[in-house]
Amino acid sequence: MLSGIKTWLRALLRRSQVERELDEELRYHLERQTEQNVRLGMSPEEARHAAFRSFGGVEQAKERSRDARGVRGLEDLWQDLRYGARMLLKQPAFTLIAVLTLALGIGATTALFSVVNGVLLRPLPYRDEARIVTLWQSNLHSGVAREETSPATFLDWRERLQSYEAIAAIEPFGHSLIGNGEPERFRSWVVTENFFEILGAAPLQGRTFLPEEFGTGRGNVVVLGYGLWQQRFGGDPHLVGRQLTLNGQPHTVIGVMPPEFQYPPGRELWAPRGPRANDRQIRGGTYIKVIGRLKPGRTLAGAQTELQTVAAQLSAEYPQTNAQVGAVIVPMREVIVGQVRRGLLVLFGAVGFVLLIACANIASLLLARASQRSRELAIRAALGAGRARLLRQLLIESALLAGLGGMSGVLLAYWLIEALVALSPGNLPRLEQIRLDPLAGAFAAGLTLLTALLCGLIPAIQMTRPNVQAALKDEGRTATGGRTPQRLRQLLVVAEMALALALLVGAGLLMRSFVTLMRVNPGFTTERALTLEVQLGRNRTPEQMAAFVAQAQERLSLLPGVQAVGLTTALPFHDNQIVIPTTFSIADRAAAPGQESTAYQIGVTPDYLAALGVPLLRGRALTSFDQADAVPVVLINQTLARRHWPLEDPLGKKIAFDSFGRAMNCEIVGVVGDVRPRGLDQEPQPEIYLPYAQAPFGSATWLVRTAGDPLSLLPAVKEKIREVNPTQTFASIATLEQLLDHSTSRRRFNLFLLGSFAALALLLAGIGLYGLISYTTAQRTQEIGIRIALGAQGGDVLQLVIGQGMKLALAGVALGLVTSLGLTRLMASLLFGISATDTLTFAGVSLLLLSVALLACWIPARRATKVDPMIALRYE
Amino acid sequence: MGKQKKTDLLQGMLDLLVLRVLRHGPLNGWDIMQRIQLVSGEVLRVIPGSLYPALHRLEAQGLVAAEWGASENNRRAKFYQLTAAGRKQLNAEWETWKRFSSAVELILRDA
Numbered sequence: 001m002l003s004g005i006k007t008w009l010r011a012l013l014r015r016s017q018v019e020r021e022l023d024e025e026l027r028y029h030l031e032r033q034t035e036q037n038v039r040l041g042m043s044p045e046e047a048r049h050a051a052f053r054s055f056g057g058v059e060q061a062k063e064r065s066r067d068a069r070g071v072r073g074l075e076d077l078w079q080d081l082r083y084g085a086r087m088l089l090k091q092p093a094f095t096l097i098a099v100l101t102l103a104l105g106i107g108a109t110t111a112l113f114s115v116v117n118g119v120l121l122r123p124l125p126y127r128d129e130a131r132i133v134t135l136w137q138s139n140l141h142s143g144v145a146r147e148e149t150s151p152a153t154f155l156d157w158r159e160r161l162q163s164y165e166a167i168a169a170i171e172p173f174g175h176s177l178i179g180n181g182e183p184e185r186f187r188s189w190v191v192t193e194n195f196f197e198i199l200g201a202a203p204l205q206g207r208t209f210l211p212e213e214f215g216t217g218r219g220n221v222v223v224l225g226y227g228l229w230q231q232r233f234g235g236d237p238h239l240v241g242r243q244l245t246l247n248g249q250p251h252t253v254i255g256v257m258p259p260e261f262q263y264p265p266g267r268e269l270w271a272p273r274g275p276r277a278n279d280r281q282i283r284g285g286t287y288i289k290v291i292g293r294l295k296p297g298r299t300l301a302g303a304q305t306e307l308q309t310v311a312a313q314l315s316a317e318y319p320q321t322n323a324q325v326g327a328v329i330v331p332m333r334e335v336i337v338g339q340v341r342r343g344l345l346v347l348f349g350a351v352g353f354v355l356l357i358a359c360a361n362i363a364s365l366l367l368a369r370a371s372q373r374s375r376e377l378a379i380r381a382a383l384g385a386g387r388a389r390l391l392r393q394l395l396i397e398s399a400l401l402a403g404l405g406g407m408s409g410v411l412l413a414y415w416l417i418e419a420l421v422a423l424s425p426g427n428l429p430r431l432e433q434i435r436l437d438p439l440a441g442a443f444a445a446g447l448t449l450l451t452a453l454l455c456g457l458i459p460a461i462q463m464t465r466p467n468v469q470a471a472l473k474d475e476g477r478t479a480t481g482g483r484t485p486q487r488l489r490q491l492l493v494v495a496e497m498a499l500a501l502a503l504l505v506g507a508g509l510l511m512r513s514f515v516t517l518m519r520v521n522p523g524f525t526t527e528r529a530l531t532l533e534v535q536l537g538r539n540r541t542p543e544q545m546a547a548f549v550a551q552a553q554e555r556l557s558l559l560p561g562v563q564a565v566g567l568t569t570a571l572p573f574h575d576n577q578i579v580i581p582t583t584f585s586i587a588d589r590a591a592a593p594g595q596e597s598t599a600y601q602i603g604v605t606p607d608y609l610a611a612l613g614v615p616l617l618r619g620r621a622l623t624s625f626d627q628a629d630a631v632p633v634v635l636i637n638q639t640l641a642r643r644h645w646p647l648e649d650p651l652g653k654k655i656a657f658d659s660f661g662r663a664m665n666c667e668i669v670g671v672v673g674d675v676r677p678r679g680l681d682q683e684p685q686p687e688i689y690l691p692y693a694q695a696p697f698g699s700a701t702w703l704v705r706t707a708g709d710p711l712s713l714l715p716a717v718k719e720k721i722r723e724v725n726p727t728q729t730f731a732s733i734a735t736l737e738q739l740l741d742h743s744t745s746r747r748r749f750n751l752f753l754l755g756s757f758a759a760l761a762l763l764l765a766g767i768g769l770y771g772l773i774s775y776t777t778a779q780r781t782q783e784i785g786i787r788i789a790l791g792a793q794g795g796d797v798l799q800l801v802i803g804q805g806m807k808l809a810l811a812g813v814a815l816g817l818v819t820s821l822g823l824t825r826l827m828a829s830l831l832f833g834i835s836a837t838d839t840l841t842f843a844g845v846s847l848l849l850l851s852v853a854l855l856a857c858w859i860p861a862r863r864a865t866k867v868d869p870m871i872a873l874r875y876e
Numbered sequence: 877m878g879k880q881k882k883t884d885l886l887q888g889m890l891d892l893l894v895l896r897v898l899r900h901g902p903l904n905g906w907d908i909m910q911r912i913q914l915v916s917g918e919v920l921r922v923i924p925g926s927l928y929p930a931l932h933r934l935e936a937q938g939l940v941a942a943e944w945g946a947s948e949n950n951r952r953a954k955f956y957q958l959t960a961a962g963r964k965q966l967n968a969e970w971e972t973w974k975r976f977s978s979a980v981e982l983i984l985r986d987a
Contacts, residue, residue, distance in 0.1 A: 003959055004938025011936075021944070022932075025905065025954045028947075029924055032906045056925025064929035070936045 011069040022065055026058060076389075077396075084397040094369070095401070098362050101764070102405025102451060105358035107412030108757075110436075110444040112351045114417050116344050117440065118433035120337055125260035127200025132332040133300070135167065135290040135307065139581065141324040141598050148286045148579075151279040153314060153322070157290065160310045163303040166194035167292035172576065174535045174699065175222070175246040175269055176729040185535060185729035186228065187576065188269035195270070196223075198293040199263060206240040206255030214274045220251045225268025226259040247538055259432050264289055265336070266427075266575070283321040284658065285580050291332070304329045320583060336429050343750045346827045350506060350757045353499045355447070357761050359454045360492045361768045366398055366459040367489055368775055391460050398456025406448030410441065423752070425745035462488060486776065490808055493768050497812020497849065498819055500758070500765035504845035505820040507758035509831055510751045512841055516833035517744065523675035523684065524572065525613030528563075529736035530710035530717065532702045533576055534728060542660075546693040548724055549700075550624070553605055555720045556704060561713050564705040566608025567692055570600070571701040572675045573739040576732060578602075578697050582688065584657035586644060587665070599640050599686035600677075601659060603695030609635070609672055611705045619651045619670030626691045632666040633691075640686035641671045657688070659695050666690075679743045681832050701732075710735045750830060762852055765812075770856040773805045777860045784864050785872025794865040801864050805857030806850070813846050890922070890930045892973060895958065895966040898940060902957040904947060905931060931956055939965050 011018050030051050037047035052058065066072065088095040126132055135157065136146040149157075154169045161167065173190045177183065196208035204226065213219055224239070233239050243250045251271070294303060311327040330338075370377075377390055414436050421434055536545045549567055556565040570577035582601045606622045617638060626633050634655070641650045656665045674684035692700070702721075706713050714733065722728050734742075777784070784797060824836040834841070897903065897911050908931075909922045934940045939962035947953040958966070 002938070003941045004936060007935050007938070007942075021954065024952065026924075026928060028904070028951060028953045029906050029909075029928075031951075033924075054924075056923040058925070061925040061928050064925075065932040068929050068933035068936055 008070055011071045012074060015075070018069070022062060026055075026061065030055065030058075080393055080396045081400070084393065084400050087397060088400060091369075094365065098365060098401050099404045099408060101358045101361060102402060103408035103412055104760070105355035106406050106409030106444055106447050106451065107416055109351050109355045109447060110409060110413035110440055111416035111420060112348050113443050114413070114436055114440045115420060115434050116348050117437075118435065119344060119428065119430045120341055122430070122433050124333060124336070125201055125258070126263075126332070129332055131294045131296075132198060133292055133294060133303070133329050134332060134335050135292060136328050136330060137286060137311075138326040138328050139324065139598070140326055146328060146330065147581075149288050149290060149327075150283045150285050150321075151276070151288055152281065152283040153325075154288050154290055155279060156314055157307070157310060157327075160313070161292075161303075161306060163295055163298040163306050164292040165295050166198050167290055168192045168195040168198055169273065170195065170264055170289040170291070171273055172267070172287060173271065173273075174731060175251075175271065176248075176535060176538070176727070177244060177246055178248075178727055178729070179245045183727060183729045184232070185533075185731040186269045187267045187731050188222075188271060189264060189267050190271045190273035192273050195291070198291055199261075200293075201257065201261050203255040204258040205237075206253070208255055209272045214272045216274050219272040219274050220249055221254045221272065222246065222251050223255045223257060223270040224253060225257050225261065225270075228268035229256045262430070262432075263291075263332075263336075265429060278661075281661065283318055284582060287579065300329060300331065340428060340746070342827070342829050343746070346506070346830065347750065347753050347757075349826075350503055350754055353503055354757050354761050354764070355451070357496045357499050357764045357768070359451050360496045361764055361771070362398070362401065362451075362455040363458045364489045364492045364768060364772065366394075366455060367462060367492075368771075370394060370459040370462065394460035395452070395456045398460070399452040402448045402452035402455065405451070406444055409448070410436075410444050413440065413444065423749065425749050426742070427746065428749075458488065458492075489772050489775075493765075493772050493808050494812045494815060496765040496768045497809055497853070498816035500761040501813055501816025501845060501849050502820045502823055503754070503758040503761045504849060505816075505824060505842060506827060507751070507755045508841040508845045509824060509827070509834065509836065509838060510747075510754055512834050512838065513830070513832040514744070514747055514751050517680050517747065520676070520680040522572065522680060522740065523614060523673055524736075525705075526736045526740050528706045528708070528710050529612075530702075530704040530706060530714060531571060531574065531732070531734055531736060531739065532704075532717065532721075532730045533574070533699065533732040534702060534721070534730060535699055536696070538698070542693075542696040545696045545698075549605060549692055551724045552702075552721050553607070555723060556702075556717060557607075559713070559716055559720055561707050561716075562704055563707055564607055564611035565605075566611040566703045567605040567700050568608050568612075568703065569603040569692070569695065569697045569700045570677070571703060571739075572612075572677055573679070573736070573743050574701055574732070576699065576701075577677070578699060580659075582657045582659070584655045584688070587654035587656065597644060597686075599636075599688045601657070601688045601690060601695060603692040603697055603700070604689050605692050608703060609689065611703050612675075613705075614675060615673040617671045617673060618649070619668070621670055621672075622689070622691050626693075632664050632694060633669045634666040635670040635672050635689040636668055637672050637684065637687045637689075638674050639684045640688065643686060655688075659690065664690075664694070680740075703736075747830075747832075762849065765849075766852045766856045769805060769809065769853055770859065772808075773801060773857050774860040774863075776804070777801050777864050781864075781867060781872045784867050785869040788867060789869035789873065797865045797867075798858075798861045801861035802854065802857040805861075806853060809850055809853030809857075812853075813849055816849075817842060817846065889973075890926060891934060892966070892969045893920075894927070894930060894934065894956075895939065895962055895969070898956060898958045898962070899966065902943070902945075902955040904953040904955050906953070908956070934962070938962075 030048075033051035033054065034044075034047045037050050038044060042050060055061070123129060135149070137149045137153065138145050139147055151169070151171075154167075158167055169192045171190050173188045174185055175188045176185045191209075193209070193211060193214050196203075203223065206223075208223055209221065213221055222244070224233075229235060229239065239253050240256060241253065243252050245251075257270075294300070307327045307329055311322075311325060314322045315325060381387070381390060417434060417436055421431060424431060536548065540548070553565055553567065556562060570579065580601045581598050583598050586597070604622065606624050606626070609616070609621060619635075622633065622635060636650060644650070645653065650668050650671060653668050654665055655668065656663065658664070672689070675687075676682050676684055702717075704710065704713065704717055718728075718730065784792075784800075787800075788797065820842065821837060828836045893912055894908055897908050897915075903911065905924070905928055909924060909927055912920055912922050931940070931942075935942050935956070939959060940956045941959050942954050942956050944952055945955045
């Protein structure tokens, strides 16, 4: 057995030596035979000849010995490979273009696969993630499908729901760090017991919270996220166990989480949240996220029903706050990636189209080459090469191209992934999971194989059809150049055009959506405005907070370069707005049960709305005289005014609601314009603006309108605020423009990618058409020469050539339109302001494609008009 | 009739004869051919054009192992030797041949 393998290996690796040995062995035999013949009386000459003849065929024996070695298959393959490589090297331009095209196609598809794999497919780093769910309130009155809940509701849920092993609450919080370099404010989460256990994620270092750390006074411990640990503390291995001064108190760092742990996303500091005295009273403020782990055996549907039942109970028990409030369960994975799933899948499909177009181009080129080699192939067939062998020869060439393209594609994918990660919107979930890994490598290998087959089979099968006779008789290139390969290439070009059109339609729709979105008026002015988020409530009474705000406001407004200053608890487009849905009743108007009015209350300083650029529509703005002890007044926005006083003037009317636990009865003194709260694609909501002094929430944002570049004023602004509070820290510092940009970053990303794919597809399809028309026109040189000799004008020739090409383009556009009509509904959720079958877009991109096709036909057509009939007629 | 028939039979049996001839020690191709022709009393003629491919096939199958050595008058020749697997194969094929030939004998004698 072993010796057999040794022989086989030797035959494979030491071919020339084995051949020499074979030769020597047979020569030895012939010599012995010759000697014997001489001994039998022949002359040396005769003896040699006789020996040779009696051998029984020396060359055939060698051939059969070679076959017997068992490496024939491999040797043949190697021979074919070398032959294929030589063929490719003979036409470097073709080979280079083909490899580059394939590299681009395979690389881009692999890169996007890595993104889809990392974001959508890889399992979450939590134990048994299918059982982890998030719980939300749904507000039927305001139409919000999913919103955070309140502390009191959470406690009720925890007591009444039976379907869960545990549920935990998460509240947004902030921790200010001093004494460790520049004072900095970190946004954080405070969580109730079982938070880490529900997720089942183990810390990278240290530990998570113990049950006793949730008791009052014992909660001075924090867990850090990986990113924060690296960026702020340099990945210090001894950080766990050390103390940091957070919010004025020493806190011990007890653990660091691994990089994949990102729940809830956006903050990297977790602290325990013990019970607070007023938890049971707060039912209106919605800022608590809830997660839970289903008990084994409980279904999602069952838990949903149970939750809705409890929500109905609470609705009945607390009609003021919880009427019209339902609840919904959303699986964890859906919450994390649900938003981006559709967009990513559309992009993945799009890049697949690009790859298909690239393959079609290569297949078309291979078809052209194969038809040029039809004579060579016919001869080889006549000499005995089986169809399988010829097929293999052609397939090997396309396999070589695909292999080279695949390898370069993987390299390209690596670079593309880096670029994609760098360009992607910061809020792309699971960004850290995107990388080139063995699975992506396997995917690329599979793509390469598929590509080789796609590109190679069509020409290979076409060209090895057994019409040897016809090919041998075919002297040179005739006027037709082979009917069937042409039709196949035409089909390929039509398919390419259709795919390219589909991509162009998609990109066009996204672009129009984006343009429409950008035209939406946010309701305020976005230029030259600086925003800084601050924490005001630590260790301060409401009076102190109001005083601090007033002092800081005064100092800031005196700063040169500052046009206006204001403070608000809910800055539009800010991701840390304080959202207080408030039910209110209108004086002298009995509210029908179930018809309570809801609005969002926002605390502002007097100049804020003017600083923001929100127009005052009626009445007056708030002034510094509207203090905590004066007659309570409010401003309302236009949405609120229209909804409840469509025909009357709301000025002077009174509304009653709860703020900060106090009952307020306020007079409406002004109506201001609407703003879009979180995104340009969101409708304005009813809002009530109170003087900050009457609604001193702990976290608020300064807005500073500047004359020049806002960021250049940042150090001065910080300094002025620190004059009033030396240890002031700032979270989130950004300009309004940056906030707005951030809100559209995902759309821009999708548009950029889909647009690039569409442009690439257009280019490839155009090249494909150009290639085909060039080729067929060159084939018809004789015919064109005859036509010109018979009196055809330049225009006639142009018409002939361009007509041929445009027929294909029109067929492609028609096919593409039909396909697009079916496909675009898949991306309807990505659009804004236009329908998925928007006629203008469809028409526009069709025209674009036809223009490019026209150009692609025109160039060879022009060449054709320059044909000299005399030369053409002589040309064979 | 004569020689033609003998050749056909011989080619089918060649592997078995080669293995048997090698049982007593390594031989090169020429020697194998001589031995078979000698021992059979010149009745069986081996065609070299079939012998060498057969030897190489047996080598590839691991039934014989080959080594270059010096023949008489010190010329280089390739010597073949039976391997353990070859020995087993020889016994198996010999058994098969015995059964086959006795069956044929029975029919020719008594049918």
